[in-house]
Amino acid sequence: MNNTTVPTIELTERSRGSRCCANDSAPRLSAEAAQQLSDDLQLLAHPIRLQILDMLTRREGQVCVCDLEAALPVKQPTVSHHLKLLRAAGLIDCERQGLWAYYFVRRDALAALRARVVGQIAGL
Amino acid sequence: MNNTTVPTIELTERSRGSRCCANDSAPRLSAEAAQQLSDDLQLLAHPIRLQILDMLTRREGQVCVCDLEAALPVKQPTVSHHLKLLRAAGLIDCERQGLWAYYFVRRDALAALRARVVGQIAGL
DNA sequence: ACAATGCATTGAAGATTGTCAATGTATTTG
DNA sequence: CAAATACATTGACAATCTTCAATGCATTGT
Secondary structure (H helix, E strand, O other): OOOOOOOOHHHHHHHOOOOOOOOOOOOOOOHHHHHHHHHHHHHHOOHHHHHHHHHHHHOOOOEEHHHHHHHOOOOHHHHHHHHHHHHHOOOEEEEEEOOEEEEEEOHHHHHHHHHHHHHHHHOO | OOOOOOOOHHHHHHHOOOOOOOOOOOOOOOHHHHHHHHHHHHHHOOHHHHHHHHHHHHOOOOEEHHHHHHHOOOOHHHHHHHHHHHHHOOOEEEEEEOOEEEEEEOHHHHHHHHHHHHHHHOOO
């Protein structure tokens, strides 16, 4: 190792301009993890969806869309829209009985979501 | 109390049309609480902001904007934009030293936010 | 004073989200 | 079958969010 010819090249490059922070540190939260957590949070981050989840959690298995519509300050298509989002995410599901659709929470999926969210934001 | 004249009026009104759910129940989560929780979640629900919070939490008091910009897949104005949002919410703050701005987490505010979020979604 | 640097702000453009009237689809009831 | 009911879907619109080039503003080094 003949390092006698190049004494302090790396040092000059670093010290030129007096850098603010020496460490180039990638975030411990990876881009993928951040995206996943962001998706989870985004799904919850709407007052109507939160109230829907709240109502479905309280009244196990007996909530039809007309009940939700009556209790929420939005019209029926909007309720259906948010129900569809929650259903696509696997958080809720429904069972049609004749003319009505009874929605219910998928407790395991909701617990898994809650575990991911709580676990990740604990590290912040 | 002369209830002899009106025997089953209320019953007929209820049973007409065979309602889906008898109970009209307001959500336990009030509209105000839902809005507050939604705001908290919305602030966190972005991968860049999550990674910023993560970096600031790890490296106490020595993170300048150029570091964030180097570690994140967005340009400098975008970094400044997200920093401004987090700062307006009181989650972070900065201290200018000469040419650089060192950002840091307000641990108490972040803890309060985390407590609100965890406390509320525990009830879902 | 001048050039360079770090960061904030502005303004514009595109993407996403939220809402609802109108309409469609089943199902029940008369 | 026809009317009524519960819900889903479509399509359009407005509002909000996200991003970045351009620019502005201090501060530092020459």
